[in-house]
Amino acid sequence: MRKIKRLRCSKCGSTYGEEVMYYCPYCGPSGTLEVVFDIPHVKKKLTKEYLQDNKNHNIWRYLPILPLDGLQGAAPLQIGFTPIYKSKRLEELLKIKNVYLKDEGRNPTASFKDRASAVGVAKAIELQKDVICVASTGNAASSLSGFAACMGIKNYIFVPKTIPEGKLAQLLVFGSKVILVDGDYDKTFEICLEAVEHFGWYNRSCAINPYLVDGKKTAAFEICEQLKFNVPDKVIMSVGDGCSISGVWKGFKEFYELGLIDKLPVMVSVQAEGANPVNRTFRKKTREFDYQLPQTIADSISVGIPRNGYKALNTLEESNGIAVDVSDDEILTAMTTLARHTGVFGEPAGVTGFAGLIKLVESGAIGNDESVVLIVSGSGLKDIKSAQKAVSKPKLIKPDINILINYLNE
Secondary structure: OOOOEEEEEEEOOOOOOOOOOEOOOOOOHHHHEEEOOOOOHHHHOOOOOHHHHHOOOOOHHHHHOOOOOOOOOOOOOOOOOOOOEEEEHHHHHHHHOOEEEEEHHHOOOEEEHHHOOOOOHHHHHHEEEEEEEEOOOOOHHHHHHHHHHHOOOOEEEEOOOOOOOHHHHHHHHHHHEEEEEEOHHHHHHHHHHHHHHHHHOOOOOOOOOOOHHHOHHHHHHHHHHHOOOOOEEEEEEEOOOOOHHHHHHHHHHHHHOOOOOOOOOOEEEEEOOOHHHHHHHHHHHOOOOOOOOOOOOOHOOOOOOOOOOOHHHHHHHHHHOEEEOOOOOHHHHHHHHHHHHHOOOEEHHHHHHHHHHHHHHHHOOOOOOOEEEEOEEEHHHHHHHHHHHHHOOOOOOOEEEEHHEEEEEE
């Protein structure tokens, strides 16, 4: 593909042509590849004028810098161009002036993962693959399931037994072949890799397939456009495998290389205390990940080994990034605080970044004049059981006005 220059290993830096399907032959699965675009070639097409004249308000408007030849596999769903809100009430609460929320729960299957799945399914169709599969804790699973259903491609979804019921229900409604694995995400990921090797299925896993993060980077493009190309000082994200934060960073870098923006943001990685392999490794200033059993209510970021860990580390190193950990109690508090001040209801993983923002403001790591974008990665309706842990059940009363009056006066 003329616009793609090469594929580069995130671990060792070796480069390859597109004949390499998934990961660095030398480093193995830990050496995830990154698509490097021919920026001078892309620059001929992707300009501010091109964007201003483009009425296609979804991720396909960025085709000149997506790893696709065309749009023959593009789903006709509304993907991306999710709203970005400036919340006065949140700014008053946090005592900072410029806080923006990007609500990714407004995507077709209600999560940020739809950006990656849309590109993954389109790529599979372009490559004439008959079957696509993924290993996921839930959101990537339901995302692939929905897009595969839309485009009529057979799919197998590998999920751990702990998947929230709402996410499992999505898979079954969309008609996917679900493989429920008796194990955690890491075990689920391994059996999926074995199935890909044995059956030759196309692997949608963002932590393996080099093209998927190019779907996620479109969120950065949108932030730039929605803020009139004024880049925020900090972009705060919940982090699990590292795919999402590295994808968004890639988007900012590419817009910078294209001359569309004049600065880059600091990227902030927020992880749960019980599942923080990226942050732990970043703080140690090492490149070796040590496994610890993940334990967190935030299922979408519950990982012991970050499958795109090197891209995440590169992101933090290149952006002078910040790593912050939060407890499950802080995540549950963040869920209700965010909803009650903004009307945006995020799942635990979706609001983990907000819990991190609260900590950073309290510690003075974010100044009151800084501009901050918080990406809320998934809808709270995906995990109602967790949401119920953050609130108290209302008292049952008889339909009697006197009882109601007494109840309201309690």
